[in-house]
Each structure stands twice: as structure tokens, then as C-alpha cells.
Amino acid sequence: MKVLVINCGSSSLKYQIIDMDTQDVLCKGLVERIGIEGSLLTHKVPGHDDVVIKEDMKDHKRAVELVMEALVDPEHGVIKSLDEIDAIGHRVVHGGQKFAKSVLIDDEVKEALNKCTELAPLHNPANILGIQACEAVMPGKPNVGVFDTAFGMGMEPKAFMYALPTKYYEEYEVRRYGFHGQSHDFVSHRALALCGKDPATTKVIVCHLGNGASISASIGGKCVDSSMGLTPLEGLIMGTRSGNVDPGIMQFICHKEGVDIDGMLAILNKKSGIFGLSGGISSDFRDVQKAADEGNEKAKIALDAFRYRVAKYIGSYAAAMNGVDVIVFTAGLGENDKLTRQEICDKYLGYLGVKVDPERNNVRGKEALISSDDSKVQVYLIPTNEELKIAMDTVKIVSEL
Ligand code: ADP
Numbered sequence: 576m577k578v579l580v581i582n583c584g585s586s587s588l589k590y591q592i593i594d595m596d597t598q599d600v601l602c603k604g605l606v607e608r609i610g611i612e613g614s615l616l617t618h619k620v621p622g623h624d625d626v627v628i629k630e631d632m633k634d635h636k637r638a639v640e641l642v643m644e645a646l647v648d649p650e651h652g653v654i655k656s657l658d659e660i661d662a663i664g665h666r667v668v669h670g671g672q673k674f675a676k677s678v679l680i681d682d683e684v685k686e687a688l689n690k691c692t693e694l695a696p697l698h699n700p701a702n703i704l705g706i707q708a709c710e711a712v713m714p715g716k717p718n719v720g721v722f723d724t725a726f727g728m729g730m731e732p733k734a735f736m737y738a739l740p741t742k743y744y745e746e747y748e749v750r751r752y753g754f755h756g757q758s759h760d761f762v763s764h765r766a767l768a769l770c771g772k773d774p775a776t777t778k779v780i781v782c783h784l785g786n787g788a789s790i791s792a793s794i795g796g797k798c799v800d801s802s803m804g805l806t807p808l809e810g811l812i813m814g815t816r817s818g819n820v821d822p823g824i825m826q827f828i829c830h831k832e833g834v835d836i837d838g839m840l841a842i843l844n845k846k847s848g849i850f851g852l853s854g855g856i857s858s859d860f861r862d863v864q865k866a867a868d869e870g871n872e873k874a875k876i877a878l879d880a881f882r883y884r885v886a887k888y889i890g891s892y893a894a895a896m897n898g899v900d901v902i903v904f905t906a907g908l909g910e911n912d913k914l915t916r917q918e919i920c921d922k923y924l925g926y927l928g929v930k931v932d933p934e935r936n937n938v939r940g941k942e943a944l945i946s947s948d949d950s951k952v953q954v955y956l957i958p959t960n961e962e963l964k965i966a967m968d969t970v971k972i973v974s975e976l
Contacts (some may be wrong), residue, residue, distance in 0.1 A: 576973075577601070578966040579646075579661055581639075583705030586611055587695065588638050590789065592646065592653060592660070593966040600962075601653040602644065606638045613737065614638075618645045626651045635701075662717045663709050664969030666757070666961070667702045669695035670722035672748050677725065678966035680706055680718040680975070688720070694748070694805070703876035710849065717976065719969040726760045726791070729751025729798030734895070737804075752808070753801025755783045759791040761964040762905045765957045767796055769942065770901050778896040780889055783959065784915065785906035786814035792899075794894035800895050802888055808844060811888065812881045814858035819884075843913035849884040852877035860908050860915075882915060886923030893927060899952055904945075905959040907908075911939050920946075920954060927952055 581637065582589040591603040600621065608614040611775050614632040617728045646652050654660065665680070671691040672818050678684055684927075685703065692699040695772075697895045706718055727735070735751040736744065743749040753759070762781045767774040775795040788811040791801040802810030802818075811818045834842070849964065850858040854873040856866050860881075866874035893899040904916050913936045920931040928951025936945040937957060946954035 576661045576970055577654065578969050579660050580962045580965045581663060581709060582636060582962075582965075583701045585701045586641070587705050588705060590642055591962045591966075593963065595966055595970050596934075598918045598963060602646070604642065606632065606642065608632075609635055609638045610875075616641050616645060618642075618651060620651060620653060623651065636706040636708040636711055636962040637812055639705070639712045640765045643712055644676050649745065657713055660713070660716065662719060662969050662973040663713070663811070664719045664721055664965040665702060665706050665709075667720040667725045667753070667885055668698035668754070670720070670724045670728075672728070672750075674720070674722050675725055675728035677719055677972055679972050680720050680822075684720060686976075690704075694752075694933070703826050717969075718964075719972050721757060721968045723754045723756045723966040724752040726756030726798045727801045727803075729793070730800060732902070734800045749805055751790065751801070751804040753798065754803040754807045755787065755789045755791075756801075757961040757964040758783050758905065759789070759798070759801065761961065762903055762957045762959050763791065763793045764796055765810075765942070766901045766903050766955055767957065769944075769957070770948065772900055777900045778898055779901045780892050780899050781903045781904065781905060782889070782909055782919075783906045783911075784885065784904065784909035786887075787816070788906070788908075790816075790888045790892065791934070792896050793848065794896060799830050800892055808840075812852070812884050813875075814860075815845050815848045815850045817843045817851070848879040849881055850878055858911065864912075864914070868883045878915075882922070883917050884964075886919050889919070889924060890927075896901075901953045902956045903957050905957050910956060912956050913937055913939075916945065916956070924952075929954060 578593050578595055580591045586609045588606040592601040602620045604618040605618045609632050616628040617625055627864045634684055643657060646654055661946055667690045671694055673687050709718055759781050765781045766776055766779050779793050787807060789803045792799040808816055820898055848865050853863045856863055856874055863874045863877055867878055908915055917931055917936055921927050930947045930950035931945050931954055932947040940958055943956045945956055
């Protein structure tokens with residue numbers, strides 16, 4: 576079975592074709608600048624040079640048409656005809672409270688997604704455009720929606736409710752949702768498969784540490800807690816996002832600097848995190864690490880604060896689950912930066928009996944047990960694969976049709 580995975584942004588579209596019999600990625604690509612002058616498509620087939628197609632694309636429909644042309648192109652295509660695609664899996668950022676799992680898309684689902692737009696005004700409209708474009712270009716193919724928020728729907732009210740007047744929850748669905756759901760779901764289930772413990776009761780903490788960063792706690796694959804909230808701003812310190820701050824800071828800075836609430840949110844989303852803490856060096860952890868190595872004090876504090884916050888969440892999630900069996904590091908930083916993994920575990924998690932073996936931790940980008948044999952908690956590096964998770968859900972739903 577071949578699945579086309581689509582991840583649409585407001586001016587971009589990422590795609591992959593995955594052969595689900597082998598889980599091989601046949602090709603992947605990225606369309607940039609949709610609706611903006613200078614749009615281009617970069618198509619990648621493993622073992623071949625990248626193909627770059629430059630053509631102005633006025634909308635997502637045109638982008639999908641060009642992707643389809645690339646997929647069946649006699650030279651750089653990977654399928655003979657679109658008939659070979661069995662189904663299309665779409666990443667959808669916000670499913671609100673309605674979608675606790677992936678779903679076959681029909682008119683009713685699209686209407687419900689439109690209603691969730693208020694909760695993710697930057698993302699959901701683009702996701703819906705991607706779905707509509709695929710329906711127009713490949714009529715009759717099953718389209719499946721896989722939600723960033725679905726995993727977090729496992730949380731109980733004590734974890735997802737904010738201590739606000741309940742009318743905001745009842746009338747506007749203001750609650751904690753948790754994001755990066757495809758990643759937390761995929762990685763926690765890989766951990767259950769690898770750890771050799773009872774998969775129904777194993778307590779797992781997944782640290783998804785990338786430019787966007789979040790942590791989840793789950794028991795037997797069911798989410799207990801997740802660090803992101805109504806929006807992906809809550810929780811950890813991120814590349815440019817502040818994560819948790821005292822909400823009172825907003826009013827204080829608005830008054831001091833004469834910015835309005837939208838301006839304040841832009842500061843919290845785009846100017847904060849390790850970028851802000853490092854004095855504007857970079858939102859990329861590698862640049863901040865380099866500056867810290869060269870003696871830059873702000874860079875050192877930024878990295879210390881990032882790791883400290885991750886460790887505090889791990890501690891609080893161990894409390895939330897009354898224990899932890901497995902801790903996993905994933906995403907750009909989690910998969911590649913052994914120093915971050917080692918320091919979080921050595922400095923802060925000794926009381927849980929966590930012991931990371933430096934030899935085992937000397938690894939990047941592949942599944943590995945990095946804790947020592949006498950560690951009370953197993954610690955893993957597990958690369959995330961959100962596209963594969965989307966394709967797996969798509970196969971599951973289509974095979975039930
Ligand atoms: P996102 O998907 O949220 O954009 P990624 O998961 O791709 O983020 O992670 C990107 C981050 O991973 C970058 O900001 C970079 O700092 C970090 N990263 C990638 N490779 C390394 C590395 N070798 N060492 C340290 N950090 C790395």
C-alpha cells in the first residue's frame with residue numbers, strides 16, 4: 576500500500592510517498608512560497624540528485640498539481656500513475672475536542688475542522704486547503720486527517736483544565752491540548768515496543784526537543800500529561816518561544832513598552848526562548864552552544880535554563896505518574912545532542928536512579944538505549960517519524976473501510 580503524506584503550511588507544502596509494505600520513503604519534497612512570487616518545488620528521491628522546479632503557484636491546488644506531475648514524471652517520478660496512491664494522510668494541527676483520533680475526511684469533518692480554525696488560526700486553514708486541493712486533483716481517493724492534538728486528548732480533566740472560570744472551557748473549549756501529538760504517540764509506542772516491559776502499564780516520558788519542544792507523560796501509550804497547552808506556547812523553553820511565564824508579565828511589559836496584546840504574543844512566540852535568553856545570538860541550539868563554548872555568559876544561561884526546565888518537567892511527570900519506567904529523547908536536539916541528554920540526566924535525575932552511560936550516549940539519530948544496565952529507569956534515543964505515524968494511521972483507517 577502506498578500512502579501520500581501531506582503537511583500543509585500557509586505558504587508551504589511538504590510531502591512524502593511511503594510504501595507501507597516496507598516502510599520505505601519512495602520520495603519526499605517541499606513546495607515553498609505558494610501564492611508568493613518565486614515559488615518552487617524541491618523533489619527528492621533517495622539515491623538521486625534533488626530536482627528543483629521553479630514555477631509560480633498561485634494556490635495550494637496548483638502546488639498539489641505540480642507535486643502530482645513530479646510523482647509520475649518519467650525521469651524523476653516514483654510511480655507510473657496516480658492510481659498507485661492508495662490513500663492520502665494529512666497532518667492537521669488542531670482537532671479541538673472533537674477529534675481524539677485520526678479520521679476519514681468527509682464534509683462533516685471538514686466543517687468541524689473549520690470550527691477549530693479559531694484555535695489554530697495560522698495552521699488549520701492551510702491544512703484544510705491541502706485537503707481540498709487533494710480532493711480536487713485526485714477525486715475519489717480517501718483522505719485521512721491525523722491531528723497534532725489527538726494524543727493529548729488522553730489527558731484527564733485534572734491535567735487539561737486551566738484554573739479559570741469554567742465558562743471559558745464550556746463556551747470556548749479553552750483547555751490544555753498538547754501538540755506534537757504524532758511524535759509523542761509514535762515515540763512512546765516505539766519505547767513500549769523496545770523496553771521489554773508490560774506495554775499496558777509502562778510509564779513513559781518523551782522529551783521532544785527541537786526548535787519547538789514539548790514533553791509528554793503516558794502510561795501504556797495513553798497520554799497523562801503534555802507540556803503544551805491551548806496553544807504550542809506553553810511549557811518548555813524553545814527556540815524562540817518562552818514557554819511558561821507569569822501571565823502578569825504581559826500586562827507589565829505592555830504598559831512599559833506600549834505594545835498591545837498581539838505584539839506581546841509575538842514577543843513571546845518569536846523573540847523569546849533561547850533566542851531571547853541568549854541576547855539574540857540564535858534560535859538554533861548549535862549556535863548557542865558554540866557561543867557558550869567560547870565563554871558567552873548569556874548563551875550559557877540560556878542552555879542551563881533550557882535543560883533545567885526539561886528536568887523540572889521530567890520530575891513533575893514522574894510525580895504525575897507516581898513513577899517513571901522509560902525516558903526518551905527525540906527530535907532535532909534530542910536526537911543529535913549528547914551533551915544535552917547527558918547533562919539533564921546527570922545533573923538532575925540521579926534521585927530517580929537514572930544513569931546514562933557516556934559510551935552508549937555517544938550516538939546520533941538512531942534508536943539506542945543510552946542508560947547503563949544498573950539504571951533504575953531506561954533512557955532511550957528514539958528518532959521521531961511523524962510522517963510514518965500519519966501513514967500508519969491512514970493505512971489503519973483505510974483498511975477498516
Ligand atoms: P522543528 O521541527 O521544531 O523545527 P527540529 O526537530 O528539526 O525542530 O530541531 C531543530 C533543532 O535541532 C535546531 O534548532 C538545532 O538547534 C537542533 N539540532 C539539530 N542538530 C543538532 C546537533 N547536531 N547538535 C545540537 N543541536 C542540534
